[in-house]
Amino acid sequence: MPAVPYTPRDGQYVATAEFYVRYAETDAQGIVHHSSYVLWMEEARLNFARSVGIDYAETERAGRLMSIVEMQVHYHSAMRFGDKVRAHCWLDSFKSRAMTFAYHIQREGDGVVCMSGASRHVCLNREGNIASWPESWR
Amino acid sequence: MPAVPYTPRDGQYVATAEFYVRYAETDAQGIVHHSSYVLWMEEARLNFARSVGIDYAETERAGRLMSIVEMQVHYHSAMRFGDKVRAHCWLDSFKSRAMTFAYHIQREGDGVVCMSGASRHVCLNREGNIASWPESWR
Amino acid sequence: MPAVPYTPRDGQYVATAEFYVRYAETDAQGIVHHSSYVLWMEEARLNFARSVGIDYAETERAGRLMSIVEMQVHYHSAMRFGDKVRAHCWLDSFKSRAMTFAYHIQREGDGVVCMSGASRHVCLNREGNIASWPESWR
Amino acid sequence: MPAVPYTPRDGQYVATAEFYVRYAETDAQGIVHHSSYVLWMEEARLNFARSVGIDYAETERAGRLMSIVEMQVHYHSAMRFGDKVRAHCWLDSFKSRAMTFAYHIQREGDGVVCMSGASRHVCLNREGNIASWPESWR
Numbered sequence: 364m365p366a367v368p369y370t371p372r373d374g375q376y377v378a379t380a381e382f383y384v385r386y387a388e389t390d391a392q393g394i395v396h397h398s399s400y401v402l403w404m405e406e407a408r409l410n411f412a413r414s415v416g417i418d419y420a421e422t423e424r425a426g427r428l429m430s431i432v433e434m435q436v437h438y439h440s441a442m443r444f445g446d447k448v449r450a451h452c453w454l455d456s457f458k459s460r461a462m463t464f465a466y467h468i469q470r471e472g473d474g475v476v477c478m479s480g481a482s483r484h485v486c487l488n489r490e491g492n493i494a495s496w497p498e499s500w501r
Numbered sequence: 502m503p504a505v506p507y508t509p510r511d512g513q514y515v516a517t518a519e520f521y522v523r524y525a526e527t528d529a530q531g532i533v534h535h536s537s538y539v540l541w542m543e544e545a546r547l548n549f550a551r552s553v554g555i556d557y558a559e560t561e562r563a564g565r566l567m568s569i570v571e572m573q574v575h576y577h578s579a580m581r582f583g584d585k586v587r588a589h590c591w592l593d594s595f596k597s598r599a600m601t602f603a604y605h606i607q608r609e610g611d612g613v614v615c616m617s618g619a620s621r622h623v624c625l626n627r628e629g630n631i632a633s634w635p636e637s638w639r
Numbered sequence: 640m641p642a643v644p645y646t647p648r649d650g651q652y653v654a655t656a657e658f659y660v661r662y663a664e665t666d667a668q669g670i671v672h673h674s675s676y677v678l679w680m681e682e683a684r685l686n687f688a689r690s691v692g693i694d695y696a697e698t699e700r701a702g703r704l705m706s707i708v709e710m711q712v713h714y715h716s717a718m719r720f721g722d723k724v725r726a727h728c729w730l731d732s733f734k735s736r737a738m739t740f741a742y743h744i745q746r747e748g749d750g751v752v753c754m755s756g757a758s759r760h761v762c763l764n765r766e767g768n769i770a771s772w773p774e775s776w777r
Numbered sequence: 778m779p780a781v782p783y784t785p786r787d788g789q790y791v792a793t794a795e796f797y798v799r800y801a802e803t804d805a806q807g808i809v810h811h812s813s814y815v816l817w818m819e820e821a822r823l824n825f826a827r828s829v830g831i832d833y834a835e836t837e838r839a840g841r842l843m844s845i846v847e848m849q850v851h852y853h854s855a856m857r858f859g860d861k862v863r864a865h866c867w868l869d870s871f872k873s874r875a876m877t878f879a880y881h882i883q884r885e886g887d888g889v890v891c892m893s894g895a896s897r898h899v900c901l902n903r904e905g906n907i908a909s910w911p912e913s914w915r
Contacts, residue, residue: 382658386685386695387534387678391527391582391837397845398525398819401812402663409662419662420721423805430855431811436848441905444529445696491855520796524823524833525816529699535707536681539674540801547800557800558859561667569673572712579706579767583834629717663810667803667858674801720805 368437369455369465369479377453380410381471384446394441400478401436404466407452408482411464417500427497428487432461436480440470447471459495461485506575507603507617509591518548518588519609522580532579538616539574542604545590546620549602555638565635566625570599574618578608585609597633599623644713645731645741645755653729656686657747660722670717676754677712680742683728684758687740693776703773704763708737712756716746723747735771737761782851783869783879783893791867794824795885798860808855814892815850818880821866822896825878831914841911842901846875850894854884861885873909875899 371377388399412419419429442448448468455465461483468478488494509515526537550557557567580586586606593603599621606616626632647653664675688695695705718724724744731741737759744754764770785791802813826833833843856862862882869879875897882892902908 383682383685383689385678385682386528387536387681389529390524391529391531392842392844393529393531396525397848398812398815401815402661405663405812406659406661409659413659418721420719423720428806430806430852432852434811434848434850434852436850438844438846438848441844443696444699445694521820521823521827523816523820525819530704530706535710536674536677539677540799543674543801544797544799547797551797556859558857561858566668568668568714568717570714572673572710572714574710574712576706576708576710581834582837583832662804663812665805666800667805667807669805669807672801 367439367467367476367479369467369481371451371453371465375453376415377451378407378411378414380407380450380452382406382448382450384442384444384448386444389444394443397436397438400438400468400480401434403448403450403468404434404436404452404480404482407450407466407468408464410450411452411454422497425497426489427494429484430487431482431484433483434480435482436478438478440475440477442468442470442477455481460493462496505577505605505614505617507593507605507619509589509603513591514553515589515591516545516549516552518545518590520544520586520588522582522584522586524582527582532581535574535576538576538606538618539572541586541588541606542572542574542590542618542620545588545604545606546602548588549590549592560635563635564627565632567622568625569620569622571621572618574616576616578613578615580606580608580615593619598631600634643715643743643752643755645743645757647727647729647741651729652691653727654683654687654690656683656726656728658682658724658726660718660720660724662720665720670719673712673714676714676744676756677710679724679726679744680710680712680728680756680758683726683742683744684740686726687728687730698773701773702765703770705760706763707758707760709759710756712754714754716751716753718744718746718753731757736769738772781853781881781890781893783881783895785865785867785879789867790829791865792821792825792828794821794864794866796820796862796864798856798858798862800858803858808857811850811852814852814882814894815848817862817864817882818848818850818866818894818896821864821880821882822878824864825866825868836911839911840903841908843898844901845896845898847897848894849896850892852892854889854891856882856884856891869895874907876910
C-alpha cells in the first residue's frame with residue numbers, strides 16, 4: 364500500500380473515537396458503504412471537540428455554527444461488519460476564518476488505515492454570515 | 502403470503518411516490534436495510550402532503566411541527582438494488598390531536614407489497630406542546 | 640408520562656450500549672430524527688449478541704441470517720445532539736423459529752426513556768428459507 | 778459566488794436525476810446534512826448509468842463491482858427541506874482501470890449549484906482485485 368495521505372505532524376494532538384461498524388452502515392457489496400466514513404469523520408471531529416473541552420451543542424445554542432465548505436476522502440481498504448473502528452482526528456490548520464481537520468479511519472486488529480481525508484470548515488453566525496470562532500476555541 | 506395488513510378503504514385517496522432503491526439503502530445481506538423503509542414511509546407521507554396541497558416546510562416555518570409518537574412496520578419480502586419502489590400512503594384516521602397514516606411499500610414489476618405499516622403523529626407548537634392541526638389541513 | 644411499554648422482567652439480562660448522539664442523526668426540528676432510533680435498536684441488539692458471546696458476522700459467514708419481520712416503536716421524549724444514549728436491549732421471547740427483542744432508549748443524565756419498542760426476527764438460510772437458529776444460540 | 782469547479786465540457790452528456798430533499802436528510806442546523814450530498818452523488822452516478830443503458834445491479838451479479846477510491850466535495854450553498862434537487866452527473870474521464878465522475882447538485886428554482894464534486898472509481902472482480910470494466914461499458 365502506498366503511504367497514506369494526511370499524516371499528523373510529530374507531537375500533534377490526535378483524538379480517537381472507538382466504536383463498532385453498524386450493520387446499517389454496510390451495503391450490498393458486503394462492505395461498509397463509502398458514505399458511512401463521512402459520518403465517522405464527523406463523529407471523529409466532534410469527539411475531538413469533546414476531548415479538548417468544547418461543548419459543540421452549547422456553541423450552536425450560543426449562535427455559532429461550524430459549516431463545512433470542502434471535503435476530500437481517500438479510500439484505501441474496505442471495512443466490514445464486525446470490524447472495530449478507531450477514528451482519529453486532528454486539527455490540521457486553524458485560521459481566523461477557517462479550520463481544517465484531518466482524519467485517519469483505522470481498523471483495530473491489523474491496524475490498517477482504511478480511509479484518510481480532510482475537511483475545511485468556516486464559522487457562521489445565526490444570519491448565515493461568516494464570523495470568527497468563539498473566543499474559547501483559540 | 503398472508504393478507505397484507507393496513508389496507509386502504511374503498512375509495513380512499515392514496516398518494517404514491519415512485520423512486521429507485523438507492524445503493525446506500527442496501528446492507529451486507531444484499532437486500533434493502535430495514536431502516537430504509539422508515540425513510541420511505543416518511544417520503545411517502547410528505548409526498549401525500551404535497552399531493553393534497555400542503556407545504557410542510559411552510560407549516561414548520563409557521564410554528565407547527567408533526568411529531569411521530571408511534572410506528573408499526575411489517576416486513577413481507579426483501580427488496581434489492583435495481584428495484585423500483587412504489588411508496589403508497591393514505592390517511593387512516595384524523596382526530597383533532599392525532600393523525601394516523603398507513604403505508605404500503607410495493608415493488609414495481611411483480612407488484613408485491615414488501616412492507617406495510619402505520620405511524621401516528623401529533624401536532625406540536627414551537628414550545629413543544631401539543632396543539633391542534635393548522636386550519637388549512639382539515 | 641405514562642408507564643413505558645416493554646419493561647424487562649425481574650432478573651432478566653439486559654445489555655446496554657452507550658454512545659453519543661451523532662450530529663447527522665438530528666433533523667431540521669433540532670431533535671434526533673425518528674429513523675435514528677431504528678439504527679440504535681439494531682446497535683443495541685448486536686451489542687446484546689456481542690455481550691452474550693455471539694459473533695454475528697461469523698454467523699452470517701456460516702450461512703444463517705437474522706431477518707426482521709416486524710417492529711413497533713414508541714416515541715416518548717425527544718433527544719438532541721449533545722445527549723448521551725444508553726441503548727438497552729433484552730430477549731423478550733425465544734422460539735424455535737422466531738425471536739423477539741425489546742428495547743429502551745434512555746437519555747443519560749435525567750434517565751428518561753425516550754423510546755421503547757420491540758422487533759421480531761426469524762432465521763434464514765442462504766436460500767432465503769426459514770431455518771432454525773444456530774445451535775450455539777440456545 | 779466564485780465560479781463553480783467541475784464544469785462539464787461543451788457538448789458533454791450530462792444525466793440529471795430529480796427528487797425532493799427528504800426530511801431525514803436535514804440536520805439540527807435546519808439545512809441538509811453534508812453527508813446527504815454524498816448519497817445524492819451516488820444516486821446521480823447510478824442514474825447516469827441507467828440513462829446510458831447500464832444495469833448496474835446486473836453488472837454486480839456478473840461479478841464486476843465499482844469501487845470508489847477518492848472523492849472531493851465542495852459545498853457552495855445550503856439546501857433545505859422543501860427544495861427540489863437536480864443532481865447532475867457526467868463522466869469526466871474514462872481509463873482502462875479508473876473512471877472519474879463529476880457532479881453538480883443544483884437547487885431547482887433559483888438554479889444555484891449548491892455542491893460540486895468528483896469521485897474516482899476502479900473496477901473490482903469478485904476476489905477484490907482490480908479488473909477492467911465490462912465490455913459493454915466502453
